[in-house]
Amino acid sequence: MTRDEPRTLLHIDWTRCDGRGLCTEILPELLTRDDWGFPLAPRHGSDVPVPDRLVDAAVEAVALCPRLALSLLQR
Protein backbone atom coordinates (compact mmCIF):
# COMPACT_ATOMS: atom_id res chain seq x y z
CA MET A 1 0.00 0.00 0.00
CA THR A 2 1.37 3.40 -0.94
CA ARG A 3 1.11 6.36 1.40
CA ASP A 4 -1.46 8.09 -0.79
CA GLU A 5 -3.90 5.18 -0.87
CA PRO A 6 -6.95 5.80 1.32
CA ARG A 7 -7.11 3.64 4.43
CA THR A 8 -10.90 3.71 4.59
CA LEU A 9 -12.93 1.37 2.40
CA LEU A 10 -16.64 1.56 1.71
CA HIS A 11 -17.84 -2.05 1.68
CA ILE A 12 -20.93 -2.92 -0.34
CA ASP A 13 -22.89 -5.97 0.83
CA TRP A 14 -24.43 -7.01 -2.49
CA THR A 15 -26.67 -9.53 -0.75
CA ARG A 16 -28.48 -6.59 0.90
CA CYS A 17 -28.20 -3.85 -1.72
CA ASP A 18 -31.24 -3.47 -3.97
CA GLY A 19 -30.12 -0.39 -5.81
CA ARG A 20 -32.16 2.37 -4.15
CA GLY A 21 -29.30 4.69 -5.10
CA LEU A 22 -29.12 6.97 -2.06
CA CYS A 23 -25.38 6.33 -1.73
CA THR A 24 -24.79 7.39 -5.31
CA GLU A 25 -26.48 10.74 -4.55
CA ILE A 26 -24.44 11.28 -1.38
CA LEU A 27 -21.15 10.17 -2.98
CA PRO A 28 -21.37 11.24 -6.64
CA GLU A 29 -17.58 11.55 -6.86
CA LEU A 30 -17.20 7.92 -5.80
CA LEU A 31 -20.23 6.08 -7.11
CA THR A 32 -22.31 6.05 -10.26
CA ARG A 33 -25.09 3.58 -11.08
CA ASP A 34 -24.88 0.58 -13.36
CA ASP A 35 -27.40 -0.51 -16.02
CA TRP A 36 -29.76 -1.72 -13.28
CA GLY A 37 -29.28 1.05 -10.72
CA PHE A 38 -26.74 -0.63 -8.47
CA PRO A 39 -23.83 1.45 -7.16
CA LEU A 40 -20.79 1.30 -9.40
CA ALA A 41 -17.31 2.49 -8.53
CA PRO A 42 -15.17 2.54 -11.66
CA ARG A 43 -12.21 0.10 -11.26
CA HIS A 44 -13.42 -1.15 -7.87
CA GLY A 45 -15.70 -3.97 -6.80
CA SER A 46 -17.15 -4.50 -3.33
CA ASP A 47 -14.58 -2.44 -1.40
CA VAL A 48 -14.27 1.13 -2.58
CA PRO A 49 -11.37 3.28 -1.29
CA VAL A 50 -12.66 6.51 0.26
CA PRO A 51 -10.40 9.60 0.08
CA ASP A 52 -10.11 11.49 3.38
CA ARG A 53 -12.21 14.44 2.18
CA LEU A 54 -15.13 12.07 1.45
CA VAL A 55 -15.06 10.08 4.69
CA ASP A 56 -17.78 12.24 6.31
CA ALA A 57 -20.06 11.74 3.31
CA ALA A 58 -19.32 8.02 3.36
CA VAL A 59 -20.31 7.84 7.03
CA GLU A 60 -23.56 9.55 6.09
CA ALA A 61 -24.17 7.10 3.24
CA VAL A 62 -23.65 4.17 5.59
CA ALA A 63 -26.12 5.64 8.10
CA LEU A 64 -28.77 6.45 5.51
CA CYS A 65 -28.70 3.27 3.41
CA PRO A 66 -32.25 1.92 3.77
CA ARG A 67 -31.01 -1.63 3.22
CA LEU A 68 -28.08 -1.43 5.70
CA ALA A 69 -25.90 -2.63 2.86
CA LEU A 70 -22.93 -0.35 3.47
CA SER A 71 -20.16 -0.41 6.03
CA LEU A 72 -16.77 1.21 6.47
CA LEU A 73 -13.64 -0.91 6.82
CA GLN A 74 -10.16 0.18 7.80
CA ARG A 75 -7.24 -1.50 6.09
Add this chain to the structure above:
Amino acid sequence: MSVAEATEAAARVAAPTGTARLTSPGSPDLATHLATFGPLPVRAGPAVLLDELRASGLEGRGGAAFPAWRKLAALPARERARGRRAVIVGNAAEGEPQSFKDATLLRVAPHLVIDGLLTVAAAVDAHSVHLYAQSSVLESVSRALAERRDARSIQLREAADSFISGEASAVVSALAGRSPVPQDRTMRLTESGLGGRPTLLNNVETLAHIALISRFGAAWFRSIGTPSDPGTRLVTVGSDGKSSTVLEIAGGSRLGDVLRFAGIDPGSLSAVLVGGYHGAWLPASALEARLDRQDLAVFGAAPGAGILMGLDARHCPLTVAAAIATYLAGESAGRCGPCVNGLPAMAAVLGRLARGDQDPALAAEVRRLAGLVTGRGSCNHPDGTARFVLSTLTVFAEDVAAHQAGRCRKDHS
Protein backbone atom coordinates in the same frame (compact mmCIF):
# COMPACT_ATOMS: atom_id res chain seq x y z
CA MET B 1 -2.77 -51.54 18.41
CA SER B 2 -0.20 -49.70 20.50
CA VAL B 3 1.62 -46.65 19.20
CA ALA B 4 4.79 -48.67 18.77
CA GLU B 5 2.98 -51.38 16.84
CA ALA B 6 1.25 -48.85 14.65
CA THR B 7 4.49 -47.09 13.85
CA GLU B 8 6.09 -50.39 13.03
CA ALA B 9 3.17 -51.38 10.83
CA ALA B 10 3.37 -48.06 8.99
CA ALA B 11 7.07 -48.63 8.41
CA ARG B 12 6.32 -51.99 6.83
CA VAL B 13 4.07 -50.50 4.16
CA ALA B 14 6.04 -48.98 1.32
CA ALA B 15 4.95 -45.65 -0.16
CA PRO B 16 3.17 -45.89 -3.53
CA THR B 17 5.74 -45.62 -6.30
CA GLY B 18 3.72 -44.86 -9.45
CA THR B 19 1.24 -42.18 -10.42
CA ALA B 20 -1.56 -44.08 -8.69
CA ARG B 21 -1.41 -42.74 -5.17
CA LEU B 22 -4.87 -41.68 -4.04
CA THR B 23 -6.36 -44.21 -6.42
CA SER B 24 -4.13 -47.15 -5.49
CA PRO B 25 -6.48 -49.03 -3.11
CA GLY B 26 -8.18 -51.86 -4.95
CA SER B 27 -11.23 -51.60 -2.72
CA PRO B 28 -12.66 -48.85 -0.49
CA ASP B 29 -12.79 -50.87 2.74
CA LEU B 30 -10.66 -50.19 5.82
CA ALA B 31 -8.63 -53.42 5.63
CA THR B 32 -7.53 -52.65 2.07
CA HIS B 33 -6.77 -49.07 3.08
CA LEU B 34 -4.53 -50.21 5.93
CA ALA B 35 -2.83 -52.83 3.80
CA THR B 36 -2.18 -50.24 1.07
CA PHE B 37 -1.06 -47.27 3.12
CA GLY B 38 -0.49 -48.51 6.68
CA PRO B 39 -2.16 -46.88 9.68
CA LEU B 40 -2.13 -43.16 10.34
CA PRO B 41 1.21 -42.32 11.95
CA VAL B 42 1.32 -41.06 15.52
CA ARG B 43 -0.25 -37.61 15.51
CA ALA B 44 2.28 -34.93 14.86
CA GLY B 45 1.99 -31.54 16.48
CA PRO B 46 0.75 -28.59 14.42
CA ALA B 47 4.26 -27.26 13.81
CA VAL B 48 5.46 -30.56 12.35
CA LEU B 49 2.44 -30.89 10.05
CA LEU B 50 2.78 -27.26 8.98
CA ASP B 51 6.47 -27.70 8.12
CA GLU B 52 5.83 -30.90 6.19
CA LEU B 53 2.96 -29.35 4.21
CA ARG B 54 5.05 -26.28 3.48
CA ALA B 55 7.92 -28.42 2.21
CA SER B 56 5.50 -30.49 0.10
CA GLY B 57 4.18 -27.49 -1.84
CA LEU B 58 0.68 -29.00 -1.74
CA GLU B 59 -1.93 -26.58 -3.04
CA GLY B 60 -5.68 -26.83 -2.51
CA ARG B 61 -7.49 -29.02 -5.04
CA GLY B 62 -10.89 -27.38 -4.81
CA GLY B 63 -10.18 -24.72 -7.41
CA ALA B 64 -8.55 -21.78 -5.66
CA ALA B 65 -5.15 -23.53 -5.29
CA PHE B 66 -4.37 -21.87 -1.98
CA PRO B 67 -1.24 -23.41 -0.39
CA ALA B 68 -2.42 -26.00 2.13
CA TRP B 69 0.10 -24.96 4.80
CA ARG B 70 -0.87 -21.29 4.60
CA LYS B 71 -4.52 -22.11 5.16
CA LEU B 72 -3.59 -24.06 8.27
CA ALA B 73 -1.28 -21.28 9.41
CA ALA B 74 -4.10 -18.77 8.92
CA LEU B 75 -5.93 -20.11 11.98
CA PRO B 76 -5.23 -17.21 14.31
CA ALA B 77 -3.20 -18.12 17.39
CA ARG B 78 -5.07 -15.54 19.44
CA GLU B 79 -8.36 -17.37 18.86
CA ARG B 80 -6.80 -20.58 20.12
CA ALA B 81 -5.43 -18.69 23.11
CA ARG B 82 -8.97 -17.50 23.85
CA GLY B 83 -10.13 -21.09 23.79
CA ARG B 84 -12.11 -20.71 20.57
CA ARG B 85 -11.25 -24.02 18.98
CA ALA B 86 -11.54 -24.36 15.24
CA VAL B 87 -14.10 -26.10 13.06
CA ILE B 88 -12.69 -28.36 10.33
CA VAL B 89 -14.68 -29.00 7.15
CA GLY B 90 -13.96 -31.45 4.34
CA ASN B 91 -15.60 -30.06 1.21
CA ALA B 92 -16.86 -32.44 -1.48
CA ALA B 93 -19.82 -30.38 -2.71
CA GLU B 94 -18.42 -30.46 -6.26
CA GLY B 95 -21.29 -28.53 -7.87
CA GLU B 96 -19.44 -28.11 -11.17
CA PRO B 97 -21.22 -30.37 -13.71
CA GLN B 98 -17.94 -31.20 -15.50
CA SER B 99 -16.26 -32.52 -12.35
CA PHE B 100 -16.68 -35.73 -10.44
CA LYS B 101 -13.20 -36.39 -9.11
CA ASP B 102 -14.21 -35.73 -5.49
CA ALA B 103 -17.11 -38.16 -5.71
CA THR B 104 -14.78 -40.71 -7.31
CA LEU B 105 -12.20 -40.24 -4.55
CA LEU B 106 -14.83 -40.78 -1.87
CA ARG B 107 -15.88 -44.01 -3.55
CA VAL B 108 -12.35 -45.32 -4.18
CA ALA B 109 -10.46 -44.17 -1.08
CA PRO B 110 -12.83 -42.72 1.55
CA HIS B 111 -10.44 -43.64 4.35
CA LEU B 112 -7.71 -41.36 2.99
CA VAL B 113 -10.13 -38.43 3.19
CA ILE B 114 -11.11 -39.45 6.73
CA ASP B 115 -7.41 -39.73 7.65
CA GLY B 116 -6.79 -36.25 6.27
CA LEU B 117 -9.68 -34.79 8.25
CA LEU B 118 -8.50 -36.47 11.45
CA THR B 119 -4.90 -35.35 10.87
CA VAL B 120 -5.87 -31.70 10.46
CA ALA B 121 -8.39 -31.89 13.31
CA ALA B 122 -5.79 -33.36 15.68
CA ALA B 123 -3.17 -30.81 14.68
CA VAL B 124 -5.41 -27.88 15.59
CA ASP B 125 -7.29 -29.62 18.44
CA ALA B 126 -10.53 -29.02 16.55
CA HIS B 127 -13.89 -28.26 18.14
CA SER B 128 -15.81 -30.23 15.51
CA VAL B 129 -15.24 -31.97 12.20
CA HIS B 130 -17.64 -31.96 9.24
CA LEU B 131 -17.73 -33.68 5.87
CA TYR B 132 -19.96 -32.00 3.28
CA ALA B 133 -20.65 -34.28 0.32
CA GLN B 134 -23.23 -34.75 -2.41
CA SER B 135 -26.01 -37.29 -2.02
CA SER B 136 -24.51 -39.77 -4.50
CA VAL B 137 -21.60 -40.59 -2.18
CA LEU B 138 -23.26 -40.44 1.22
CA GLU B 139 -23.75 -44.18 1.33
CA SER B 140 -20.14 -45.11 0.62
CA VAL B 141 -18.88 -42.45 3.03
CA SER B 142 -21.24 -43.64 5.78
CA ARG B 143 -20.02 -47.18 5.30
CA ALA B 144 -16.40 -46.06 5.66
CA LEU B 145 -17.14 -43.93 8.74
CA ALA B 146 -18.89 -46.88 10.39
CA GLU B 147 -15.80 -49.04 9.88
CA ARG B 148 -13.65 -47.11 12.33
CA ARG B 149 -13.95 -45.85 15.87
CA ASP B 150 -11.69 -42.84 15.44
CA ALA B 151 -14.09 -41.32 12.90
CA ARG B 152 -17.10 -41.08 15.20
CA SER B 153 -16.58 -37.37 15.67
CA ILE B 154 -16.98 -36.68 11.95
CA GLN B 155 -20.39 -35.23 11.08
CA LEU B 156 -21.52 -36.09 7.57
CA ARG B 157 -23.83 -33.64 5.80
CA GLU B 158 -25.47 -33.78 2.39
CA ALA B 159 -24.35 -30.97 0.10
CA ALA B 160 -26.84 -28.79 -1.75
CA ASP B 161 -27.19 -29.59 -5.44
CA SER B 162 -26.15 -26.35 -7.12
CA PHE B 163 -23.16 -24.98 -9.02
CA ILE B 164 -22.11 -22.68 -6.18
CA SER B 165 -22.82 -25.09 -3.30
CA GLY B 166 -19.11 -25.63 -2.66
CA GLU B 167 -18.27 -21.93 -2.20
CA ALA B 168 -16.78 -21.66 1.27
CA SER B 169 -19.30 -19.27 2.84
CA ALA B 170 -22.17 -21.21 1.22
CA VAL B 171 -20.88 -24.42 2.84
CA VAL B 172 -20.64 -22.75 6.25
CA SER B 173 -24.15 -21.33 5.84
CA ALA B 174 -25.50 -24.78 4.96
CA LEU B 175 -23.75 -26.43 7.90
CA ALA B 176 -25.30 -23.78 10.18
CA GLY B 177 -28.73 -24.89 8.96
CA ARG B 178 -29.31 -21.87 6.78
CA SER B 179 -29.68 -21.44 3.04
CA PRO B 180 -26.71 -22.94 1.11
CA VAL B 181 -25.78 -19.68 -0.63
CA PRO B 182 -22.71 -17.44 -0.42
CA GLN B 183 -22.68 -14.80 2.30
CA ASP B 184 -21.27 -11.31 2.40
CA ARG B 185 -17.95 -11.48 4.20
CA THR B 186 -15.83 -8.79 5.78
CA MET B 187 -13.90 -11.31 7.91
CA ARG B 188 -12.07 -14.44 6.83
CA LEU B 189 -13.67 -17.77 7.70
CA THR B 190 -10.40 -18.70 9.42
CA GLU B 191 -11.22 -15.86 11.83
CA SER B 192 -14.96 -16.28 12.12
CA GLY B 193 -16.94 -19.03 10.40
CA LEU B 194 -19.36 -21.69 11.63
CA GLY B 195 -20.89 -20.56 14.91
CA GLY B 196 -18.41 -17.66 14.97
CA ARG B 197 -15.53 -20.10 15.35
CA PRO B 198 -12.39 -20.08 13.23
CA THR B 199 -13.29 -22.40 10.35
CA LEU B 200 -10.96 -24.25 8.03
CA LEU B 201 -12.36 -25.71 4.81
CA ASN B 202 -10.35 -28.09 2.68
CA ASN B 203 -11.30 -29.88 -0.47
CA VAL B 204 -11.42 -33.64 0.11
CA GLU B 205 -8.66 -34.36 -2.42
CA THR B 206 -6.42 -31.93 -0.54
CA LEU B 207 -7.19 -33.82 2.67
CA ALA B 208 -6.33 -37.16 1.05
CA HIS B 209 -2.95 -35.77 -0.04
CA ILE B 210 -2.39 -34.51 3.51
CA ALA B 211 -3.04 -38.06 4.77
CA LEU B 212 -0.31 -39.37 2.46
CA ILE B 213 2.16 -36.57 3.17
CA SER B 214 1.85 -37.18 6.91
CA ARG B 215 2.71 -40.84 6.26
CA PHE B 216 5.38 -40.68 3.58
CA GLY B 217 6.69 -37.11 3.80
CA ALA B 218 7.13 -34.03 1.64
CA ALA B 219 10.08 -35.39 -0.36
CA TRP B 220 8.05 -38.42 -1.41
CA PHE B 221 5.14 -36.14 -2.39
CA ARG B 222 7.41 -34.03 -4.61
CA SER B 223 9.02 -37.06 -6.26
CA ILE B 224 6.27 -36.88 -8.90
CA GLY B 225 5.10 -33.78 -10.74
CA THR B 226 6.84 -30.51 -11.57
CA PRO B 227 8.36 -27.98 -9.17
CA SER B 228 5.40 -25.67 -9.81
CA ASP B 229 2.82 -28.46 -9.52
CA PRO B 230 4.27 -31.17 -7.30
CA GLY B 231 2.58 -34.49 -6.54
CA THR B 232 -0.31 -36.07 -8.36
CA ARG B 233 -3.75 -34.64 -8.98
CA LEU B 234 -7.14 -36.01 -9.85
CA VAL B 235 -8.60 -34.70 -13.09
CA THR B 236 -11.98 -35.09 -14.75
CA VAL B 237 -11.45 -35.31 -18.50
CA GLY B 238 -14.13 -35.30 -21.18
CA SER B 239 -15.28 -33.58 -24.33
CA ASP B 240 -18.59 -32.39 -25.67
CA GLY B 241 -20.28 -35.56 -26.81
CA LYS B 242 -17.97 -37.89 -24.88
CA SER B 243 -18.59 -38.73 -21.24
CA SER B 244 -15.94 -37.81 -18.72
CA THR B 245 -13.49 -39.99 -16.89
CA VAL B 246 -11.49 -39.38 -13.72
CA LEU B 247 -7.72 -39.95 -13.81
CA GLU B 248 -4.87 -39.51 -11.36
CA ILE B 249 -2.02 -37.83 -13.20
CA ALA B 250 1.39 -36.42 -12.37
CA GLY B 251 1.24 -32.68 -11.68
CA GLY B 252 2.34 -30.65 -14.69
CA SER B 253 1.41 -33.33 -17.25
CA ARG B 254 0.97 -32.07 -20.80
CA LEU B 255 -2.66 -31.44 -21.72
CA GLY B 256 -2.41 -33.43 -24.93
CA ASP B 257 -1.07 -36.46 -23.06
CA VAL B 258 -3.85 -36.29 -20.47
CA LEU B 259 -6.48 -36.15 -23.23
CA ARG B 260 -4.95 -39.10 -25.10
CA PHE B 261 -4.74 -41.04 -21.84
CA ALA B 262 -8.49 -40.42 -21.42
CA GLY B 263 -9.13 -41.74 -24.93
CA ILE B 264 -9.70 -38.36 -26.58
CA ASP B 265 -7.83 -37.51 -29.81
CA PRO B 266 -6.45 -33.97 -29.35
CA GLY B 267 -6.47 -33.67 -33.15
CA SER B 268 -10.27 -33.77 -33.13
CA LEU B 269 -10.54 -30.71 -30.89
CA SER B 270 -10.55 -26.98 -31.52
CA ALA B 271 -9.84 -26.15 -27.88
CA VAL B 272 -9.91 -27.43 -24.32
CA LEU B 273 -11.71 -25.74 -21.46
CA VAL B 274 -9.42 -25.91 -18.43
CA GLY B 275 -10.81 -25.41 -14.93
CA GLY B 276 -14.47 -25.99 -15.71
CA TYR B 277 -17.19 -23.43 -16.35
CA HIS B 278 -15.34 -20.76 -14.38
CA GLY B 279 -12.16 -21.59 -16.28
CA ALA B 280 -10.60 -20.58 -19.57
CA TRP B 281 -10.02 -22.10 -23.02
CA LEU B 282 -6.71 -23.27 -24.42
CA PRO B 283 -6.68 -23.45 -28.23
CA ALA B 284 -5.73 -26.75 -29.91
CA SER B 285 -2.39 -25.19 -30.87
CA ALA B 286 -1.48 -24.93 -27.17
CA LEU B 287 -2.07 -28.51 -26.03
CA GLU B 288 1.65 -29.05 -25.43
CA ALA B 289 1.20 -26.79 -22.41
CA ARG B 290 1.57 -28.39 -19.01
CA LEU B 291 -1.26 -28.53 -16.54
CA ASP B 292 0.49 -26.25 -14.09
CA ARG B 293 0.10 -22.69 -13.00
CA GLN B 294 3.03 -21.33 -15.03
CA ASP B 295 2.08 -22.75 -18.41
CA LEU B 296 -1.62 -21.99 -18.02
CA ALA B 297 -1.25 -18.42 -16.75
CA VAL B 298 -0.71 -17.10 -20.30
CA PHE B 299 -4.28 -18.16 -21.09
CA GLY B 300 -5.76 -16.90 -17.84
CA ALA B 301 -6.31 -20.51 -16.81
CA ALA B 302 -5.14 -22.57 -13.82
CA PRO B 303 -5.19 -26.26 -12.92
CA GLY B 304 -8.04 -25.42 -10.51
CA ALA B 305 -10.13 -28.44 -9.62
CA GLY B 306 -8.58 -30.41 -12.50
CA ILE B 307 -11.32 -30.21 -15.11
CA LEU B 308 -10.53 -30.62 -18.81
CA MET B 309 -13.36 -30.39 -21.35
CA GLY B 310 -12.41 -30.81 -24.99
CA LEU B 311 -14.40 -29.04 -27.68
CA ASP B 312 -15.03 -31.01 -30.87
CA ALA B 313 -13.67 -29.00 -33.81
CA ARG B 314 -16.90 -29.52 -35.76
CA HIS B 315 -19.01 -27.78 -33.11
CA CYS B 316 -19.57 -24.03 -33.05
CA PRO B 317 -17.71 -22.80 -29.95
CA LEU B 318 -19.96 -19.76 -29.54
CA THR B 319 -23.05 -21.98 -29.41
CA VAL B 320 -21.44 -24.21 -26.78
CA ALA B 321 -20.22 -21.20 -24.78
CA ALA B 322 -23.59 -19.45 -24.92
CA ALA B 323 -25.28 -22.56 -23.51
CA ILE B 324 -22.75 -22.69 -20.66
CA ALA B 325 -23.14 -18.94 -19.97
CA THR B 326 -26.93 -19.38 -19.87
CA TYR B 327 -26.55 -22.28 -17.44
CA LEU B 328 -24.25 -20.20 -15.22
CA ALA B 329 -26.67 -17.25 -15.26
CA GLY B 330 -29.36 -19.64 -14.01
CA GLU B 331 -27.06 -20.83 -11.22
CA SER B 332 -26.75 -17.36 -9.68
CA ALA B 333 -27.82 -17.58 -6.05
CA GLY B 334 -30.09 -14.69 -6.92
CA ARG B 335 -28.93 -12.38 -4.16
CA CYS B 336 -26.49 -9.87 -5.64
CA GLY B 337 -27.96 -7.38 -8.12
CA PRO B 338 -25.07 -7.18 -10.58
CA CYS B 339 -25.00 -11.01 -10.83
CA VAL B 340 -28.79 -11.47 -10.98
CA ASN B 341 -29.10 -8.90 -13.76
CA GLY B 342 -25.70 -8.96 -15.41
CA LEU B 343 -25.21 -12.67 -16.01
CA PRO B 344 -28.48 -13.23 -17.92
CA ALA B 345 -27.82 -10.05 -19.92
CA MET B 346 -24.30 -11.21 -20.81
CA ALA B 347 -25.49 -14.71 -21.72
CA ALA B 348 -28.30 -13.27 -23.86
CA VAL B 349 -25.95 -11.09 -25.93
CA LEU B 350 -23.53 -14.02 -26.38
CA GLY B 351 -26.54 -16.09 -27.44
CA ARG B 352 -27.52 -13.53 -30.09
CA LEU B 353 -23.97 -13.64 -31.44
CA ALA B 354 -24.04 -17.45 -31.48
CA ARG B 355 -27.38 -17.58 -33.31
CA GLY B 356 -26.12 -15.44 -36.16
CA ASP B 357 -27.18 -11.89 -35.23
CA GLN B 358 -24.67 -9.80 -37.23
CA ASP B 359 -24.97 -6.62 -35.15
CA PRO B 360 -21.27 -5.56 -35.06
CA ALA B 361 -21.62 -4.20 -31.52
CA LEU B 362 -22.43 -7.55 -29.86
CA ALA B 363 -18.91 -8.72 -28.98
CA ALA B 364 -18.05 -5.37 -27.43
CA GLU B 365 -21.29 -5.45 -25.44
CA VAL B 366 -20.42 -8.91 -24.06
CA ARG B 367 -17.04 -7.52 -23.00
CA ARG B 368 -18.62 -4.47 -21.38
CA LEU B 369 -21.06 -6.61 -19.38
CA ALA B 370 -18.26 -8.96 -18.32
CA GLY B 371 -16.35 -5.96 -16.97
CA LEU B 372 -19.48 -4.67 -15.25
CA VAL B 373 -20.18 -7.82 -13.22
CA THR B 374 -16.58 -8.60 -12.26
CA GLY B 375 -15.80 -8.06 -8.58
CA ARG B 376 -19.37 -7.04 -7.78
CA GLY B 377 -20.80 -9.98 -5.88
CA SER B 378 -20.45 -11.66 -2.51
CA CYS B 379 -18.79 -14.65 -4.19
CA ASN B 380 -16.77 -15.11 -7.38
CA HIS B 381 -19.59 -16.52 -9.50
CA PRO B 382 -19.88 -13.34 -11.61
CA ASP B 383 -16.08 -13.13 -11.89
CA GLY B 384 -15.73 -16.76 -12.96
CA THR B 385 -18.56 -16.48 -15.47
CA ALA B 386 -17.06 -13.29 -16.91
CA ARG B 387 -13.64 -14.95 -17.17
CA PHE B 388 -15.12 -17.85 -19.12
CA VAL B 389 -17.03 -15.56 -21.50
CA LEU B 390 -14.04 -13.28 -22.12
CA SER B 391 -11.83 -16.29 -22.77
CA THR B 392 -14.40 -17.48 -25.33
CA LEU B 393 -14.23 -14.17 -27.23
CA THR B 394 -10.42 -14.16 -27.17
CA VAL B 395 -9.66 -17.77 -28.06
CA PHE B 396 -12.46 -18.01 -30.64
CA ALA B 397 -11.91 -14.59 -32.22
CA GLU B 398 -12.04 -16.15 -35.70
CA ASP B 399 -15.40 -17.72 -34.96
CA VAL B 400 -16.68 -14.37 -33.71
CA ALA B 401 -15.56 -12.80 -36.98
CA ALA B 402 -17.19 -15.62 -38.97
CA HIS B 403 -20.48 -15.06 -37.13
CA GLN B 404 -20.36 -11.33 -37.70
CA ALA B 405 -19.77 -11.99 -41.41
CA GLY B 406 -22.53 -14.60 -41.48
CA ARG B 407 -20.21 -17.38 -42.60
CA CYS B 408 -19.86 -19.80 -39.66
CA ARG B 409 -20.26 -23.29 -41.15
CA LYS B 410 -19.86 -25.27 -37.95
CA ASP B 411 -22.50 -27.40 -36.25
CA HIS B 412 -24.85 -25.17 -34.23
CA SER B 413 -26.97 -27.87 -32.65
